[in-house]
Amino acid sequence: MDKFTTLTGVAAPMPLVNIDTDMIIPKQFLKTIKRSGLGKNLFDELRYEADGTEKPEFVLNQPAYRNAEIIIAGDNFGCGSSREHAPWALLDFGVRCVISTSFADIFYNNCFKNGILPIALPQDVVDTLMEDAGRGSNARLTIDLEGMKVVTSDGTEFPFELDPFRRHCLLNGLDDIGLTMEKADSIRGFEEQMATARPWI
Structure with missing residues (x-):
């Protein structure tokens, strides 16, 4: 998993509330177990007409936001x-951070396991960031995980809170497998001890 330290990029404003996982990646695209290739179907029903042509009004189809790495979203993302x-779909598209007032618990937990930083901030702060993101590609947000702050294009800083363990995992690029591999020496020692003590196993 890639480390997350500091990210500066274009933020796409998506003020819709209750953006659910079926809107993020519709059910017909869940047949794969690969993490790659899903980005093209991210927000599929919002991005495309039935014939596959793009809906020009959708934010990620607009030139300023085609390479957005941050999403500023409505409540309950x-x-x-x-x-x-x-x-997986968000990450494959290139999104590394989602900012909202609140997140569904399972989605929130899954983000950390895939190198995405979900940041929950008060409504007035999200409104400010939404307005800043609306200025297009000239307005670039900075997400500083080490400093625990979001910095707008004009230099205004907004602190955020995050569980220290989750922060450690993102800063060091550790998913569940990576966390296990940090204990590789201890695991190997235990296995060797067990092989000596119980050779019949």
Whole structure:
């Protein structure tokens, strides 16, 4: 998993509330177990007409936001079913951070396991960031995980809180497998001890 330290990029404003996981990646794209290739279907029903042509009014189809790495979203982002394909699709598109007033618990937890930073901030701060993001590609947000702050294009800083363990995992690029591998020496020692003490196993 890639480390997350500081990210400066374009933020796409998506003021919709209750964006659920089926909106993020519709059910017909859940057949794969690969984490790659889902980005093209991110927000599929919002991005495309039935014939596959783009809907020009959708934010990620607009030139300023085609390469957005941050999403500023309405309340309760990631609600609905618990599909891990939702953060996979966001990450494959290039999104590394989502900012909202609140997140569904399972989606929130899945983000950290896939290198995405979900940040919960008060409504007035999200409104300010939404307005800043609306200025297009000239307005670039900075997400400083080490400093625990969001910095707007004009230099205004907004602190955020995050569980220290989750912060440690993102800063060091550690998913569940990575966390286990940090204990590789201890695991190997235990296995060797067990092989000596109980050779019949």
